Amino acid sequence: MVTYIVRRLVTAVLILLAASFLVYLLTAASGDPLQQYRQSSLPNKEQLIQQRIQLLNLNTPAPLRYFDWLGGAAGCLIPFAAECDLGKSIQGIEVTTLLARAMGQTIQLVTAATILAIIIGIALGIITALRQYSGLDYGVTFMAFLFFSLPIFWVAVLLKEYGAIGFNNFLNQPNIGLSAMGIIGLVAGFICYLVPKSGVKRKLIAAAIGFVAAVALCWYLDISGWFLTPGFGAIGVALMGVAAAYLVTVLTAGLRNRKALYSALITVGLGMIAYFAIQPLLDLATILMIIILGVGAVLVGVAVGYLMGGFDRRQSMNAAGLTAFLMGFVILLDRYMQEWPEYFNNSRIGGRPIATIGSSTPNLEGNFWIAGLDIFTHLLLPTIALMLISLASYSRYSRASMLEIMNQDYIRTARAKGLTERTVVMRHAFRNALIPLATLVAFDIGALIGGAIITEAVFAFSGMGQLFVDALNAVDPNPVMGVFLITGILAMTFNLVADLIYSVLDPRVRVKA
Amino acid sequence: MSTSAENENPDTATPEARGLSQGQLVRKRFFGHTAAVISMFVFAGIVILAFTSVGYAGIPGWYQWNYIETPPIQGRGEPTWELPFDFGQHPFGQDSVGRDMFAMTMRGAQLSLIVMFIIGALGGILGVIIGGVSGYFRGWVEAVLMRLTDTVIIIPLIILAAVLGTISQTMTGRGTIANAIFGGSDGVVLLGLFVGVIIWTGLARLVRGEFLSLREREFVDAARIAGASDRRIIFKHILPNAVGVIIVNTTLVMASAILLETALSFLGMGVQAPDVSLGSLISDNQQAFTTRPWLFWWPGLFIIAICLSINFIGDGLRDAFDPRQKKFRAKKAKDTRASSSAEAKA
Numbered sequence: 001m002v003t004y005i006v007r008r009l010v011t012a013v014l015i016l017l018a019a020s021f022l023v024y025l026l027t028a029a030s031g032d033p034l035q036q037y038r039q040s041s042l043p044n045k046e047q048l049i050q051q052r053i054q055l056l057n058l059n060t061p062a063p064l065r066y067f068d069w070l071g072g073a074a075g076c077l078i079p080f081a082a083e084c085d086l087g088k089s090i091q092g093i094e095v096t097t098l099l100a101r102a103m104g105q106t107i108q109l110v111t112a113a114t115i116l117a118i119i120i121g122i123a124l125g126i127i128t129a130l131r132q133y134s135g136l137d138y139g140v141t142f143m144a145f146l147f148f149s150l151p152i153f154w155v156a157v158l159l160k161e162y163g164a165i166g167f168n169n170f171l172n173q174p175n176i177g178l179s180a181m182g183i184i185g186l187v188a189g190f191i192c193y194l195v196p197k198s199g200v201k202r203k204l205i206a207a208a209i210g211f212v213a214a215v216a217l218c219w220y221l222d223i224s225g226w227f228l229t230p231g232f233g234a235i236g237v238a239l240m241g242v243a244a245a246y247l248v249t250v251l252t253a254g255l256r257n258r259k260a261l262y263s264a265l266i267t268v269g270l271g272m273i274a275y276f277a278i279q280p281l282l283d284l285a286t287i288l289m290i291i292i293l294g295v296g297a298v299l300v301g302v303a304v305g306y307l308m309g310g311f312d313r314r315q316s317m318n319a320a321g322l323t324a325f326l327m328g329f330v331i332l333l334d335r336y337m338q339e340w341p342e343y344f345n346n347s348r349i350g351g352r353p354i355a356t357i358g359s360s361t362p363n364l365e366g367n368f369w370i371a372g373l374d375i376f377t378h379l380l381l382p383t384i385a386l387m388l389i390s391l392a393s394y395s396r397y398s399r400a401s402m403l404e405i406m407n408q409d410y411i412r413t414a415r416a417k418g419l420t421e422r423t424v425v426m427r428h429a430f431r432n433a434l435i436p437l438a439t440l441v442a443f444d445i446g447a448l449i450g451g452a453i454i455t456e457a458v459f460a461f462s463g464m465g466q467l468f469v470d471a472l473n474a475v476d477p478n479p480v481m482g483v484f485l486i487t488g489i490l491a492m493t494f495n496l497v498a499d500l501i502y503s504v505l506d507p508r509v510r511v512k513a
Numbered sequence: 514m515s516t517s518a519e520n521e522n523p524d525t526a527t528p529e530a531r532g533l534s535q536g537q538l539v540r541k542r543f544f545g546h547t548a549a550v551i552s553m554f555v556f557a558g559i560v561i562l563a564f565t566s567v568g569y570a571g572i573p574g575w576y577q578w579n580y581i582e583t584p585p586i587q588g589r590g591e592p593t594w595e596l597p598f599d600f601g602q603h604p605f606g607q608d609s610v611g612r613d614m615f616a617m618t619m620r621g622a623q624l625s626l627i628v629m630f631i632i633g634a635l636g637g638i639l640g641v642i643i644g645g646v647s648g649y650f651r652g653w654v655e656a657v658l659m660r661l662t663d664t665v666i667i668i669p670l671i672i673l674a675a676v677l678g679t680i681s682q683t684m685t686g687r688g689t690i691a692n693a694i695f696g697g698s699d700g701v702v703l704l705g706l707f708v709g710v711i712i713w714t715g716l717a718r719l720v721r722g723e724f725l726s727l728r729e730r731e732f733v734d735a736a737r738i739a740g741a742s743d744r745r746i747i748f749k750h751i752l753p754n755a756v757g758v759i760i761v762n763t764t765l766v767m768a769s770a771i772l773l774e775t776a777l778s779f780l781g782m783g784v785q786a787p788d789v790s791l792g793s794l795i796s797d798n799q800q801a802f803t804t805r806p807w808l809f810w811w812p813g814l815f816i817i818a819i820c821l822s823i824n825f826i827g828d829g830l831r832d833a834f835d836p837r838q839k840k841f842r843a844k845k846a847k848d849t850r851a852s853s854s855a856e857a858k859a
Contacts, residue, residue, distance in 0.1 A: 030679040149820035154813040
């Protein structure tokens with residue numbers, strides 16, 4: 001195993017060297033870095049050209065300049081030496097500084113989108129696999145193909161128009177019209193129509209319930225002025241907690257396991273006590289405090305499950321722990337919503353909260369919650385755009401993987417033993433269906449940092465993509481190399497991780513030493 | 514059971530039992546895939562519309578404007594198309610200087626399609642050659658070619674494509690022969706060639722895997738013992754068996770190629786003004802969304818239509834070549850379940 005990893009690492013370094021050489025030469029050949037000055041009519045034109053030649057060392061041919069760059073970059077390999085020198089950009093700023101800033105932005109942008117895409121995509125894939133060739137399956141398949149085929153820049157511009165400008169206009173006059181309510185109701189009804197497995201009557205009943213529920217919800221949101229003063233309130237939090245408890249129990253233990261259900265419900269009760277108890281504490285919230293509270297909540301949940309004891313303790317612990325996490329999330333969300341009016345009426349926001357460009361409102365003052373809401377309003381649209389597109393591939397892959405597993409002999413054996421469908425799906429099929437996805441996720445994370453280039457360009461996010469595009473337009477190899485180095489190293493690392501994960505998860509796969 | 518008796522009846526036998534050739538089976542399965550067949554017609558329609566309407570390479574089309582002319586703006590330049598068949602002067606509207614949007618969209622679609630075909634063809638050929646050679650000959654050839662593949666694959670596609678797209682822009686206008694052949698769009702051809710040179714990596718890996726497993730099969734051993742040359746084994750025995758993987762993945766490469774090209778043109782690193790691509794049309798008109806939304810909708814819809822139809826064709830081809838997740842199996846399972854439950858009731 002160790003030999004294998006060492007060998008892979010050595011090849012990786014060599015490949016990285018070759019690829020970086022290639023990128024450097026191509027970038028240097030992509031244009032004329034002096035273009036900007038050649039056509040200018042400034043009196044000190046000659047001097048400026050000389051300055052730039054000096055700065056970028058243009059009198060040396062590109063292949064030699066690469067080794068110059070490589071010498072500086074090699075300093076990055078020595079840990080803690082702070083000798084990392086990736087050269088300077090065309091404006092004379094250190095590339096390492098630029099990269100550090102851009103990477104923070106990009107990671108902020110892609111994290112939420114990736115996590116959401118993975119969770120929703122896999123859930124959709126599993127559900128459609130279990131309902132193969134149903135209306136739901138065809139619907140989701142069509143949507144997945146559509147999302148595959150969407151040009152992200154087009155979606156992004158649409159989102160800016162309707163998601164930001166349109167929604168902001170709506171917020172200034174938050175009345176859902178009757179016709180809009182009807183349309184939302186019909187869409188909800190149609191989705192509910194697809195959910196039941198069979199039987200036109202059951203499908204129609206589901207559709208009717210969906211329609212009524214959606215219209216009632218819209219009507220309530222409308223008359224209570226929810227959009228201006230959002231929040232769940234204590235009752236909402238409690239209802240969502242109970243719903244989460246049931247859902248988690250169904251998925252992890254099955255409703256027949258009463259101990260698991262009760263421990264989840266007890267956790268919700270404790271969560272409600274905490275909801276009232278910690279509100280004053282949350283006024284002083286910091287990110288660290290939220291993390292500690294979250295971990296504490298999960299520990300309490302696990303403890304409740306442990307104390308419930310019983311025949312299969314772990315199931316109760318899982319159910320209660322997961323419920324506690326969801327409960328904490330709902331409380332957090334509720335708290336953010338309570339702060340919404342203050343954010344909304346802030347003079348820097350001026351009643352138009354959903355932003356179309358940038359990653360934060362400049363000069364916005366406020367506490368932890370206001371800052372969080374600001375990040376949320378800026379990330380919302382790019383996250384949706386990025387998510388839609390990767391969601392499609394996750395749902396397709398997990399569907400295919402699940403279908404293959406469900407046709408295996410051991411699934412039939414599990415059913416023949418008399419296990420419930422839930423146990424068969426969640427314990428036998430789902431876990432094994434995730435194995436090929438682990439590789440896919442690893443690959444994707446490696447490719448993500450470079451993949452947000454277009455989204456960043458549309459939403460004017462000053463991340464890695466923007467850095468790359470600007471540098472390429474200015475024929476400035478150093479930042480391009482910086483971006484490539486980060487993405488390349490990430491891609492290599494995650495390829496290796498993917499292979500190792502695969503051999504750990506699936507013992508049939510052995511790595512060759 | 515009644516189902517096994519039915520299977521021996523030639524009318525209801527599975528297609529495999531009817532003595533059809535492999536090609537016939539594939540064709541039959543493909544034409545049984547409704548979405549793929551519809552997509553094929555949509556795609557053919559778009560290709561015909563794009564190339565006949567505004568003409569190509571000096572051959573005039575049937576449409577009255579071209580993408581450069583600036584006829585006087587009518588009204589605010591709104592689309593004059595009234596459903597269903599009253600097209601008017603400018604069915605897709607006009608932009609701020611009066612250029613006809615339909616002509617521009619068609620020209621953009623032409624260029625995007627050309628780039629897509631070049632990328633698909635070049636990427637496919639390179640992928641098959643590199644993957645096939647390394648899978649069949651193994652040894653140091655495989656080591657070198659696969660390390661080359663690794664080198665190209667770790668550079669994010671969009672980064673490499675953007676750099677090459679910029680290079681293709683600086684080289685445009687020099688290739689006069691290409692200019693003559695491709696109707697003044699040699700920059701586009703260069704872009705296609707450059708992206709095709711880097712997009713083969715995924716296909717090469719797949720083809721290599723396919724060749725690696727096929728070369729160990731008995732029929733290849735048999736051919737070798739019978740004295741067949743490497744060339745004969747590759748072209749007559751292995752390649753026909755790998756053709757499914759190749760066709761399906763080339764199709765999918767083409768679908769991603771059109772998104773890549775439009776994205777590059779959107780960023781200003783692909784097709785250059787005065788020529789138009791579907792991507793650059795969107796890029797030029799995104800600011801005008803509130804005042805002239807029609808400039809923005811049509812190119813986007815064409816990209817989606819082209820890409821979606823190719824994806825569905827690819828899906829149909831995959832089902833046709835690789836029928837492991839067959840449709841009729843699910844239906845048969847349902848039938849058997851239904852009949853057995855009926856028997857149980859009886």
